[in-house]
Amino acid sequence: MSEIFATTGTIAAIATAVVPQQGSVSIVRVSGSQAMAIAQMLFHAPGKQAWESHRILYGYIRHPQTQQLIDEALLLVMQAPRSYTREDVVEFHCHGGIIAVQQVLQLCLENGARLAQPGEFTLRAFLNGRLDLTQAESIADLVGAKSPQAAQTALAGLQGKLAYPIRQLRANCLDILAEIEARIDFEEDLPPLDDKSIISEIDKITAEITQLLATRDKGELLRTGLKVAIVGRPNVGKSSLLNAWSRSDRAIVTDLPGTTRDVVESQLVVGGIPIQVLDTAGIRETADQVEKIGVERSRRAANAADLVLFTIDAGAGWTEGDQEIYAQVQHRPLILVINKVDLVDETTSKDLQSKIQNPKSKILTAASQNRGIDDLETAILAKVKLEKIQAADMDLAINQRQAAALTQAKISLEQVQATIAQQLPLDFWTIDLRGAIQALGEITGEEVTESVLDRIFSRFCIGK
Numbered sequence: 001m002s003e004i005f006a007t008t009g010t011i012a013a014i015a016t017a018v019v020p021q022q023g024s025v026s027i028v029r030v031s032g033s034q035a036m037a038i039a040q041m042l043f044h045a046p047g048k049q050a051w052e053s054h055r056i057l058y059g060y061i062r063h064p065q066t067q068q069l070i071d072e073a074l075l076l077v078m079q080a081p082r083s084y085t086r087e088d089v090v091e092f093h094c095h096g097g098i099i100a101v102q103q104v105l106q107l108c109l110e111n112g113a114r115l116a117q118p119g120e121f122t123l124r125a126f127l128n129g130r131l132d133l134t135q136a137e138s139i140a141d142l143v144g145a146k147s148p149q150a151a152q153t154a155l156a157g158l159q160g161k162l163a164y165p166i167r168q169l170r171a172n173c174l175d176i177l178a179e180i181e182a183r184i185d186f187e188e189d190l191p192p193l194d195d196k197s198i199i200s201e202i203d204k205i206t207a208e209i210t211q212l213l214a215t216r217d218k219g220e221l222l223r224t225g226l227k228v229a230i231v232g233r234p235n236v237g238k239s240s241l242l243n244a245w246s247r248s249d250r251a252i253v254t255d256l257p258g259t260t261r262d263v264v265e266s267q268l269v270v271g272g273i274p275i276q277v278l279d280t281a282g283i284r285e286t287a288d289q290v291e292k293i294g295v296e297r298s299r300r301a302a303n304a305a306d307l308v309l310f311t312i313d314a315g316a317g318w319t320e321g322d323q324e325i326y327a328q329v330q331h332r333p334l335i336l337v338i339n340k341v342d343l344v345d346e347t348t349s350k351d352l353q354s355k356i357q358n359p360k361s362k363i364l365t366a367a368s369q370n371r372g373i374d375d376l377e378t379a380i381l382a383k384v385k386l387e388k389i390q391a392a393d394m395d396l397a398i399n400q401r402q403a404a405a406l407t408q409a410k411i412s413l414e415q416v417q418a419t420i421a422q423q424l425p426l427d428f429w430t431i432d433l434r435g436a437i438q439a440l441g442e443i444t445g446e447e448v449t450e451s452v453l454d455r456i457f458s459r460f461c462i463g464k
């Protein structure tokens with residue numbers, strides 16, 4: 001194990017969010033061989049309460065030397081191996097805020113524990129075989145989920161819905177490998193190898209890998225979401241659109257062109273996809289120093305966004321200014337928002353919509369009247385091809401690391417097929433088959449390097 005994961009000794013950390021003056025309960029979690037001894041040193045349970053596994057004790061936390069009262073608390077005892085880490089675990093459930101809980105943590109550290117590294121509890125759960133790597137990654141995803149759908153997908157992973165098929169595919173590869181190796185070692189004693197059945201087995205495995213790979217885009221969307229920038233001339237109603245969409249007064253709206261000077265952000269969820277919306281300063285030539293900087297930021301936001309909502313004013317039609325901005329953003333994924341349709345009659349707005357050839361994706365809104373938001377969301381979901389994503393798979397979704405390993409496994413298996421087709425010696429078949437087995441093993445963690453573990457577990461917060 002690497003230095004930061006020299007995961008020995010007893011570890012302790014605050015397991016709940018640390019917010020001053022807030023939170024009704026805060027938990028200090030301790031894991032390792034000294035956990036029980038630490039609990040017995042700090043915790044006093046009045047009356048005849050049993051210090052048994054999976055029981056909650058009521059009592060007081062006191063300084064072991066001075067006997068000073070630190071908190072009134074509950075203690076949860078979970079003896080190995082029936083715990084999150086499979087080690088002895090105790091949890092001090094303290095009052096919220098940060099003072100009492102930090103004092104309790106400090107006492108744990110002074111009495112036999114050290115501060116846990118980020119993800120170290122979960123790392124121990126992995127090293128002790130309670131979780132595989134996909135499940136550990138799912139825990140990080142669950143904590144980081146920005147939408148209920150993202151949380152559902154993480155829970156599916158935690159339930160082993162990815163680990164199970166991956167382990168199955170790896171076991172199939174191992175079976176094929178054993179078949180081939182037996183022929184290498186004891187050729188004369190065995191019936192000849194059934195090439196056809198091996199080829200079709202590998203085809204089946206490859207097809208399943210392809211199916212799993214199809215969940216990658218969905219995973220990416222659910223985990224990281226989309227960055228959407230609202231861009232256009234001053235006064236077309238960009239800030240009004242942000243406000244209508246986020247049902248808030250997040251951005252200042254006035255009838256003065258040049259109202260928005262800086263990028264204004266809002267978070268929302270559309271069809272399970274977390275979306276970060278950026279309202280930007282209206283783009284125009286200006287002598288105003290502050291506005292100039294704002295316009296520059298608008299351009300940068302448009303370039304950094306996954307999707308641009310290029311907004312125009314239906315009353316003004318497609319102006320020269322619109323054309324100039326469009327020329328700058330047209331290479332980006334884009335939806336044209338024709339706003340203020342309430343200012344023109346329906347035929348005029350429909351005309352405008354059909355006259356504009358590009359972009360293809362166009363919607364009509366009246367932001368100040370909260371109209372057109374449904375159409376906007378539908379257009380966005382169509383743009384990210386959510387239908388395809390939903391069809392890709394029920395509830396699981398792979399991440400980038402898993403996708404890279406699956407791609408490697410697929411390439412190796414295609415290599416095996418090529419080797420068979422060229423009728424190369426059996427030793428050659430096994431080389432690439434081992435490559436596939438290795439790649440699949442990296443996903444679940446049956447074969448994994450220290451640096452991969454470092455990368456995965458350092459994403460966690462302290463106490464997880």
Ligand SMILES: Nc1nc2c(c(=O)[nH]1)N(C=O)[C@@H](CNc1ccc(C(=O)N[C@@H](CCC(=O)O)C(=O)O)cc1)CN2
Binds near residue numbers: 027082084130
């Ligand atoms: N107070 C508290 N709440 C929590 C956690 C925790 O550690 N502490 N969890 C932590 O993230 C989650 C629950 N996850 C857990 C998963 C497994 C075990 C556990 O003890 N598993 C044992 C045996 C269970 C049994 O006796 O059947 C095992 O799997 O061996 C505990 C919590 C969410 N809520």
Ligand SMILES: Nc1nc2c(ncn2[C@@H]2O[C@H](COP(=O)(O)OP(=O)(O)OP(=O)(O)O)[C@@H](O)[C@H]2O)c(=O)[nH]1
Binds near residue numbers: 240366368
């Ligand atoms: N009639 C009508 N007026 C609108 C609509 N949307 C916005 N407005 C008005 O247009 C004016 C400008 O709106 P803003 O949302 O500030 O426009 P903006 O594009 O953010 O402007 P800048 O930040 O200055 O670039 C305000 O007076 C809004 O009330 C709409 O759909 N219909």
Ligand SMILES: [K+]
Binds near residue numbers: 234255
């Ligand atoms: K304005």
Ligand SMILES: [Mg+2]
Binds near residue numbers: 240251280281
């Ligand atoms: Mg604005």
